[in-house]
Amino acid sequence: MTKKFPVRPQDVEEILLETDVLIIGAGNAGCYAAIEAKRRRPSLRVTLMEKAHIDRSGCLAGGMDAINTYIKKGETVESLVRWSRDQAGGLLREDLTVTMAELLNQAIEEWESWGLPIKKDENGEYLARGRWDIAIHGSEMKVILAEKVREYGCEVLNRVVATNYLLDGNRVVGAMGFHLREGKFYVVKAGATIVATGGAAGLYKPYTNDGIDSHHQIWYCPFNVGTGYAMGIRAGAEMTTFEMRWCAVRTKDFNGPIDTISVGYKAPMINARGEKILAERYAHLGGDKAPRFIRANAPMEEWLAGRGPCYVDTRQMTPEQVKDLKTDYLNERPTFVLFLAARGQDITKEPIEVYGSDPYIVGGHTASGYWIDVKRATTLPGLFACGDVAGGVPNKFVGGCAAEGILAARGALEYLESSPAPAGEPDKERIEQEKNRVFQPFARQLSTGEGISPWEMEERLQRLMDEYAGGVHQFYRMNRERLEYALKHLAILKDQTRYLVARDFHELMKCHEVIDMLDVAEVLVHHLLYREETRWPGWQNRVDFPERNDEKFKCFVNSRRDPETGKVEILTRPYEQIIP
Amino acid sequence: MPPRINLQKCDGCKGEKEALCVAICPGDLMVLNEDTGKAYCRSTRDCWDCMSCVKACPQSALETRLPYQLGYYPAKLIPLMGSKRVTWTCVDINGNIERFTYQNRNE
Numbered sequence: 001m002t003k004k005f006p007v008r009p010q011d012v013e014e015i016l017l018e019t020d021v022l023i024i025g026a027g028n029a030g031c032y033a034a035i036e037a038k039r040r041r042p043s044l045r046v047t048l049m050e051k052a053h054i055d056r057s058g059c060l061a062g063g064m065d066a067i068n069t070y071i072k073k074g075e076t077v078e079s080l081v082r083w084s085r086d087q088a089g090g091l092l093r094e095d096l097t098v099t100m101a102e103l104l105n106q107a108i109e110e111w112e113s114w115g116l117p118i119k120k121d122e123n124g125e126y127l128a129r130g131r132w133d134i135a136i137h138g139s140e141m142k143v144i145l146a147e148k149v150r151e152y153g154c155e156v157l158n159r160v161v162a163t164n165y166l167l168d169g170n171r172v173v174g175a176m177g178f179h180l181r182e183g184k185f186y187v188v189k190a191g192a193t194i195v196a197t198g199g200a201a202g203l204y205k206p207y208t209n210d211g212i213d214s215h216h217q218i219w220y221c222p223f224n225v226g227t228g229y230a231m232g233i234r235a236g237a238e239m240t241t242f243e244m245r246w247c248a249v250r251t252k253d254f255n256g257p258i259d260t261i262s263v264g265y266k267a268p269m270i271n272a273r274g275e276k277i278l279a280e281r282y283a284h285l286g287g288d289k290a291p292r293f294i295r296a297n298a299p300m301e302e303w304l305a306g307r308g309p310c311y312v313d314t315r316q317m318t319p320e321q322v323k324d325l326k327t328d329y330l331n332e333r334p335t336f337v338l339f340l341a342a343r344g345q346d347i348t349k350e351p352i353e354v355y356g357s358d359p360y361i362v363g364g365h366t367a368s369g370y371w372i373d374v375k376r377a378t379t380l381p382g383l384f385a386c387g388d389v390a391g392g393v394p395n396k397f398v399g400g401c402a403a404e405g406i407l408a409a410r411g412a413l414e415y416l417e418s419s420p421a422p423a424g425e426p427d428k429e430r431i432e433q434e435k436n437r438v439f440q441p442f443a444r445q446l447s448t449g450e451g452i453s454p455w456e457m458e459e460r461l462q463r464l465m466d467e468y469a470g471g472v473h474q475f476y477r478m479n480r481e482r483l484e485y486a487l488k489h490l491a492i493l494k495d496q497t498r499y500l501v502a503r504d505f506h507e508l509m510k511c512h513e514v515i516d517m518l519d520v521a522e523v524l525v526h527h528l529l530y531r532e533e534t535r536w537p538g539w540q541n542r543v544d545f546p547e548r549n550d551e552k553f554k555c556f557v558n559s560r561r562d563p564e565t566g567k568v569e570i571l572t573r574p575y576e577q578i579i580p
Numbered sequence: 581m582p583p584r585i586n587l588q589k590c591d592g593c594k595g596e597k598e599a600l601c602v603a604i605c606p607g608d609l610m611v612l613n614e615d616t617g618k619a620y621c622r623s624t625r626d627c628w629d630c631m632s633c634v635k636a637c638p639q640s641a642l643e644t645r646l647p648y649q650l651g652y653y654p655a656k657l658i659p660l661m662g663s664k665r666v667t668w669t670c671v672d673i674n675g676n677i678e679r680f681t682y683q684n685r686n687e
Contacts, residue, residue, distance in 0.1 A: 051608075053604050112686070213624045216625065217629075222607070222628050326680060330682075334631050334668070335629040335631065337680075338657035455623075506608050
């Protein structure tokens with residue numbers, strides 16, 4: 001049974017495990033990485049470290065109603081790259097996109113063979129939903145994937161919260177963390193490590209978070225807080241393109257997806273006057289097929305111009321289509337159906353209101369994340385990255401994250417062969433240091449009995465970022481002075497983390513979530529400051545530099561935090577076009 | 581978006597190593613009350629409404645409610661999980677009932 005906590009760091013039991021491949025985060029990408037590693041090399045030990053439960057962890061906890069990139073008949077790897085390039089404002093890693101795209105269909109078809117229902121059209125082809133999307137009944141897709149991981153014989157450590165990498169020099173040789181139920185400190189030594197912890201929600205204040213129960217009424221999985229980014233930042237890994245934030249048009253108040261409606265049922269976005277916004281005001285940028293950042297910005301511009309609220313116009317839909325639409329939502333965000341019921345809303349009479357989401361850092365949608373090579377190796381030896389935590393490949397979405405998991409596993413196995421794990425015990429002093437850092441909120445609770453709760457600090461961070469680093473309440477707009485203000489207060493907040501207190505392991509996890517969010521937020525603001533142009537108006541609006549500047553900024557903005565000094569250095573890397 | 585727990589139905593999953601809602605919640609939010617042995621949500625503001633707990637509950641003791649600021653009382657959405665299919669019943673604030681059944685796993 002559970003012991004009473006808090007406890008002193010020195011009283012926490014240590015568990016030392018060894019494995020060949022350690023995967024941090026058992027979401028979609030992590031599960032595919034585990035399966036690929038195990039089926040290629042069944043004799044190897046493959047271990048997943050997961051802070052929740054593998055059956056329902058990560059972005060797919062509630063399910064998914066579509067896979068947004070599948071290369072259909074008539075399309076090619078090259079056409080996918082061109083489309084993705086246009087969607088991303090001309091900036092993506094084409095080498096990474098090509099290698100991802102080559103595996104995309106295989107990953108999706110495997111999922112189907114394991115039990116994921118994919119809808120079919122009259123010819124038996126996957127039912128298309130727009131140019132790249134296919135429609136699925138994915139409410140149980142994560143459970144199906146988790147079963148497969150177990151079937152292959154991977155070891156799953158549920159409820160272990162990763163806190164930092166284990167390092168041997170600058171080589172990553174595993175990770176450390178704590179078990180939420182056992183209350184033990186875990187040190188997992190590994191030959192190769194794959195990070196797959198997802199992106200970062202919660203850096204910004206959502207407009208939905210009134211005082212009582214709706215703090216997490218957000219689009220992206222709120223339990224993905226950027227821990228993988230933060231661990232990399234602390235270890236000096238190079239990160240890319242954090243400034244390409246993901247802000248999207250979502251259903252107003254609920255913050256649910258709208259591609260389901262606008263792509264799936266061709267419902268146009270309209271303003272308060274009933275004008276079709278994209279067709280009438282953004283025709284020169286592609287109309288309904290305009291890049292996603294344009295689509296994200298469009299309703300916000302309408303609001304600013306006094307033409308809000310905005311809607312997706314569902315009034316032309318037939319009752320059968322409405323039923324299908326609701327079934328789609330039940331597969332992805334079931335409570336949107338409850339939301340409509342709780343509004344007593346008949347969407348054939350009243351259209352669905354839309355608005356911008358709070359900003360997220362999500363490498364599956366934009367190019368933010370670890371700077372990696374085609375093997376998915378990060379700049380830290382021994383560490384590979386895949387899924388939302390890996391950068392360079394916007395628009396990979398669910399299928400692309402799965403494909404990237406496969407690639408990361410292959411990269412890790414190759415690395416293991418050429419660079420066997422260092423022999424000997426891990427550095428005791430570093431482990432001790434980490435243990436003290438991890439359990440500091442317990443230590444303070446025991447010694448002082450009061451301080452700052454992780455919820456307080458999270459709300460302070462979220463308001464700061466919202467107002468000074470271009471949140472939804474500021475219509476995503478920012479300037480240098482505001483960003484510098486944000487940096488100044490982020491530094492104070494980071495210093496204040498020593499006052500965090502936790503009374504149990506859940507609170508301890510929340511403390512480390514906010515510590516990780518602060519590290520990600522700081523790097524993000526440095527990125528936003530550096531890019532003195534506006535490349536993606538809905539995602540990154542520098543009001544002091546409103547134009548796109550290809551001459552200076554058609555390149556990647558990368559960062560590295562010096563682990564010794566804590567200083568964030570910014571560098572640029574060239575964009576290389578491979579596909580004409 | 582917190583789940584409401586029907587305390588008559590919840591038996592704390594006696595016999596399981598860990599109550600199923602406690603084991604599954606991606607936010608580590610479900611806990612058993614040490615005195616009553618019944619489940620509760622420890623931080624209702626942190627729930628993401630993924631309904632994993634509702635789907636996992638063998639007693640159908642959990643129900644996801646919308647925060648009141650998002651939607652009015654008393655709409656309901658109840659899943660009935662089969663092995664390869666799910667049936668959802670939705671009741672709106674005016675008492676209208678809708679049902680949805682579909683396959684969620686291949687045969």
